[in-house]
Amino acid sequence: MTLDEIDRRILRALQRDGRMSNADLSEVVHLSPSACHRRVQRLEKDGLIDSYVALLDPRKLGVPTIVFVEITLQGQADDLLDAFEKSVARIPDVLECHLMAGTADYLLKIVAEDTEDFARIHRQHLSRLPGVAQMQSSFALRTVCKTTALPL
Amino acid sequence: MTLDEIDRRILRALQRDGRMSNADLSEVVHLSPSACHRRVQRLEKDGLIDSYVALLDPRKLGVPTIVFVEITLQGQADDLLDAFEKSVARIPDVLECHLMAGTADYLLKIVAEDTEDFARIHRQHLSRLPGVAQMQSSFALRTVCKTTALPL
DNA sequence: GTTGAAAGTGTTCCCTC
DNA sequence: GAGGGAACACTTTCAAC
Numbered sequence: 001m002t003l004d005e006i007d008r009r010i011l012r013a014l015q016r017d018g019r020m021s022n023a024d025l026s027e028v029v030h031l032s033p034s035a036c037h038r039r040v041q042r043l044e045k046d047g048l049i050d051s052y053v054a055l056l057d058p059r060k061l062g063v064p065t066i067v068f069v070e071i072t073l074q075g076q077a078d079d080l081l082d083a084f085e086k087s088v089a090r091i092p093d094v095l096e097c098h099l100m101a102g103t104a105d106y107l108l109k110i111v112a113e114d115t116e117d118f119a120r121i122h123r124q125h126l127s128r129l130p131g132v133a134q135m136q137s138s139f140a141l142r143t144v145c146k147t148t149a150l151p152l
Numbered sequence: 153m154t155l156d157e158i159d160r161r162i163l164r165a166l167q168r169d170g171r172m173s174n175a176d177l178s179e180v181v182h183l184s185p186s187a188c189h190r191r192v193q194r195l196e197k198d199g200l201i202d203s204y205v206a207l208l209d210p211r212k213l214g215v216p217t218i219v220f221v222e223i224t225l226q227g228q229a230d231d232l233l234d235a236f237e238k239s240v241a242r243i244p245d246v247l248e249c250h251l252m253a254g255t256a257d258y259l260l261k262i263v264a265e266d267t268e269d270f271a272r273i274h275r276q277h278l279s280r281l282p283g284v285a286q287m288q289s290s291f292a293l294r295t296v297c298k299t300t301a302l303p304l
Numbered sequence: 305g306t307t308g309a310a311a312g313t314g315t316t317c318c319c320t321c
Numbered sequence: 322g323a324g325g326g327a328a329c330a331c332t333t334t335c336a337a338c
Contacts, residue, residue: 001212011206011208014205014206015205015206015208016205017203017204017205018170018171018203018204018205018206019170019171019204021312021313021314022313022314022315023312023313023314031324031325032324032325032326033313033314033315033325033326034315034316034317034324034325034326034327035323035324035325036324037314037315037316038323038324039323046212047209047212048208048209048212048213049206049207049208049209050206050207050208050209051169051170051206051207052169052170052171052204052205052206052207053166053167053168053169053170053204053205053207053300053301054163054166054167054170054201054202054203054204055201055202055203055204055205055300056163056167056200056201056202056302057199057200057201057202058302060153060198060199060200061163061200061302061304063302063303066250068250068252068259085296085297088296088297089296089297092303093303094297095298095299095300095302096295096297096298096299097295097296097297097298098218098220098292098293098294098295098296099292099293099294099295099296100220100290100291100292100293101290101291101292101293102290102291103290104290106296107220107290107292111302111303138252138253138254138255138256138259139252139253139254140250140251140252140253140259141250141251141252141253142250142251143248143249143250143251144237144240144241144249144250144251144258145237145240145241145246145248145249146247146248146249147247147248148205148207148247148300149205150208150210150213150215150247150263151215151244151245151263152213173331173332173333174332174333174334175331175332175333183305184305184306184307185332185333185334186305186306186307186308186333186334186335187305187306189333189334189335190305193334305338306337306338307336307337307338308335308336308337308338309334309335309336310333310334310335310336311332311333311334311335312331312332312333312334313330313331313332313333314329314330314331314332315328315329315330315331316327316328316329316330317326317327317328317329318325318326318327318328319324319325319326319327320323320324320325320326321322321323321324321325
């Protein structure tokens, strides 16, 4: 499962445009369509390519507000973490949740329509999460840069 | 530019699978292929669909480590922020950078191979960012959930 | 929103290196 | 082992309705 330069070029191209046709992709990486197609299939099968998705514009969809929420739990028992994580995974407004080293236990990334909508999310979901000792929300004023493309 | 239930179904489907064929999509949303295709084109043209991308597996690509870095600048002058943001945007390991309200000025999301690689990123890039007063790095131990799909 | 026909694409086969 | 070319089926695309 080792990647050569052509594999990396394929991945870079597909990270930019996941709907690029195999014909175009094969030109970019200087390969015949069939050889290129075989490589893409291998990258998908090996799981290097996890999925293809459409990225939507949060502004135009009416959820331009990003809030990061740091949460500290009351303890570190496994069943406490499990219960918390299962509840978090069910909140549609939560895009990411990371278990953290250091001060806070969890860091959540949440999208909302505005501050009022975040208040709703807080009331309906966050305040009902089990085992929470402390919670601190930080609003993003502006997103300087954002990419889904991993460095290759 | 108002979305009806069919538009939302299209967006939900494409957020899950951006390479879904128009034929399949039209079945899911109960529309003829051409009618469905016209709607997708409108959603692309209006910018609700920003782009299509391939999502790669960070583990299999050798960058399983996520670090969040909070940065405070020495001041709030526009040219200070501009210089900082331009420098940040050039670091390939930075996936996200947000200007924040509250304590820290910026929050960066960074991927690395391991802690040693993060030390390299810190030395090569972060420590050379202009105007930085304070910097605090927090490592993610595990990603509980992660999605690019916005709630609809 | 629907139908239908033309152009383009993904996919598989077999052959070559 | 991996790449190239050609054939087929399927899709996208864009008329006209």
